[in-house]
Amino acid sequence: MQLVRFAWQEALSCGYAVAFFAMLALAEVLPLPLARYDALLIGCVALTVVMWAAGAETGREVLVIALFHVVGLALELFKVRAGSWSYPDDAYTKVLGVPLYSGFMYAAVGSYMCQAWRRLDLGLLGYRPLATGAAALFVYANFFTHHWLPNLRLVAVVALLAATWRTLVTYRVGQKRYAMPLALSFALIGTFLWLAENAATFLGAWEYPDQAGVWRVVHLSKLSSWALLVSVSFVLVAALVRPAREVGPARDVGPARDVGPARDVRPARGVRPRLSDDRYHDGAP
Template sequence: MSCLFPVAIFGTLALSSALEMPFIYRYDAILVILIAVQCLMYRSGLETLDEIKVICVFHLIGLLLEMYKVRMGSWSYPEPGYTKLLGVPLYSGFMYASVASFMCQIWRRLRMDMIGWPGLASAGVLGGAIYLNFFTHHYIPDFRWWLTALVLIVFWKTWIIYRVRSVTYRMPLTLAFFIVGFFIWLTEWLDSMHGIC
């Protein structure tokens, strides 16, 4: 259930790449479908208003990141569409928002807590450095592997506590980062192999 929105996104991308849509551009159709999915999830109670707000923030951040990457020539969206801004279809922010949707859903459904949090300063500085590297690696060396090592060091003692029915489990946060990162990498690899975006 927590993966419902990510599955809807990548299912829509895959299906729309295989179907002919004579009355609407593909990118525009994807946007309409994903907005409808979000409305249905909210109306049905699958997502709360606070979760929708988080998803909107991630969507905006993702859209800005996509605009930057397209401008830098990292990738492009070659198909036509009315809902494109600076060469980027508006639906693309939903790919980032799907991660936010998953995080919100899983946190609520598994009644999660954390222990050993390193503090807002350490986490904030490291998060800021990761985002900064996303932009600056076009001009200066890429520090992603150094930053990955720092993530492991900073969050080494952080554990997620989660509950499945009446049983409580725990997992290192670094393992959760690895799992989420692996699935994001997998979807990007599949996209590059099949060109569904």
Template structure:
């Protein structure tokens, strides 16, 4: 249930690669379909208003990163479309938003919590440095491995608590980062197979996405978790203060 939106994206990519939509470009059709899916999920109660806000944040973050990477030639969207901005179809932001959708859904469905969270300052500074490195490594050395080492230092005490029915389990947060990053890498191979986008070595024929991309997704997942976790904690504090009649300055 937590993967409904990601599955909808890959299903749309697969079907649109074999079924031609009349009177509209493929990229434009994908955008309209995914907007419809999001509307349905909100109206049906599968996603809350707060979760939609988080998804919108990720859509913007992802779209900005896509525009920069396409401009730098890291990958491309070769098909035409009316809803392309600086060479990037607007639907591409939903692929980042699908990660946020999954995290929000799984947090709520498995009643997740964390222990040993490093706090706002450390997590936000690390997340900001990771996001900035995606842009700056084209001009200065790539610090991803230094940042990866920092991740293990900052989050080495952080565990995820999640509940399946009446049983509570726990997992190191860094292990969860890797698992989700690996799954996204698998999804990326599916997406490029259906021509969602193309890396430079895939123009002639589809090839497996480089294993090095797992490290990129590992780091991107960290940004996602930091944003979702902080927003969840802010909401929990506001709810608690509403019940106690106190006002907390956030």
């Protein structure tokens, strides 16, 4: 039952992404009065406005989504120019070969993280924002620099693991709170994004060079790319949506274990919390 509850909250958190994929599928099969990429841009803007007006996204979360759009669009402009992938269709809203709707694919990731943070009442133990932020910045920079400098992806992975060592992300399912290593959550989310990428390329959202003419499964190396990109996304959301407040060393809560009803969680004996009470973070007992 807890697994069902968790899956349901995860599904609700993916509302923006599901709607985005639905638009991709419809744009692929339905006749449109304008170019497909242009229609997708209009649809993505409308989706963001509707979700905000309906209360599914808060004003701050919409700002985070907009920031994800900018960060993602910058990466797209560079990668397309470098020949990593392409957008073959014509459109009025293409800039340097990149349709402006593409930034909303990254915005969908940002929306998921904002929603999951709120719905699962996420908290962090042993989180080091400066070290993790520096590692995430290094990860993002390597996406650009490896085209003319040595690829330091392995170094980026090691740096990220070192920065998040013993860092746990806690989440609430029903009345119980659980925890898992933060790095593991990056890998799990990255895996689902890789699966989503396969669906997106199958629907013609973009294509890799080896997919020109005939669709193929996205190379497994993209799994690590997505897991690393998730770390960048997480740092942005943690800083802008609900800054994490550390309560005690991470060793006080074991990974992937039930830590009891959320209202009964307390710092380990002898650990003084930084807050004036015993809460993990904003509003969570």
